[in-house]
Amino acid sequence: MSSVTSGDADARRRKRRLTNTIKESLRELSIQLSLLNHQVGARLELKDVDLDCLDLVARYGPLSPSALARRAGLHPATMTGILDRLERAGWISRDRDPADRRAVTLSARRERAGEILGLYAGMNGSLDKLCAGYSEEELGVLADFLRRTSEAGHDATEELSR
Numbered sequence: 780m781s782s783v784t785s786g787d788a789d790a791r792r793r794k795r796r797l798t799n800t801i802k803e804s805l806r807e808l809s810i811q812l813s814l815l816n817h818q819v820g821a822r823l824e825l826k827d828v829d830l831d832c833l834d835l836v837a838r839y840g841p842l843s844p845s846a847l848a849r850r851a852g853l854h855p856a857t858m859t860g861i862l863d864r865l866e867r868a869g870w871i872s873r874d875r876d877p878a879d880r881r882a883v884t885l886s887a888r889r890e891r892a893g894e895i896l897g898l899y900a901g902m903n904g905s906l907d908k909l910c911a912g913y914s915e916e917e918l919g920v921l922a923d924f925l926r927r928t929s930e931a932g933h934d935a936t937e938e939l940s941r
Contacts, residue, residue: 805928819898824868828853832861833870833887833895841874841884852940 813827820830828851835850836842842850848858862885865871870891876882896903910918 815899815902819895822898823894825870826861826864829861829864829870832858833865836865836871836885837887837892841886843876843882843884847885852936 816830817827820827823830825833832847832851832853835847839850844858844862845855847862848855851858853861862871862873866873870888872886872888873883874886876884913921
């Protein structure tokens with residue numbers, strides 16, 4: 780009986796070590812992606828927060844400025860300055876909402892997307908090579924893990940912003 784208990788304890792320790800390794804790897808990934816994004820932003824002459832907001836508009840737009848502020852966790856007054864910079868640089872357009880002429884929607888300027896994609900081409904190529912080494916089933920597990928990790932990060936961010 781004690782060997783079963785000892786085996787269970789060993790399995791729990793191994794699982795805890797692997798879990799800690801994953802957490803450390805995610806922190807390192809976060810740092811590396813932050814540094815990559817900083818370099819991309821610098822090349823495009825965008826502040827880090829401007830690049831983040833541009834990405835949110837490109838992914839989820841058209842958005843209202845208040846919806847973007849909520850997604851980004853930023854105060855609406857802060858958002859005004861960011862949007863002014865992005866519009867002046869030609870990255871976004873502010874358009875009247877056809878359903879409510881008083882409302883404004885934000886859209887990413889599609890003709891500028893290639894500039895950003897070109898700067899991420901090295902990372903995207905590396906990811907393609909990396910993913911090629913995994914089976915379809917393994918990629919499914921990884922995609923699920925990353926989606927759920929992203930949701931956990933979103934939830935933690937929401938909780939802190941309250």
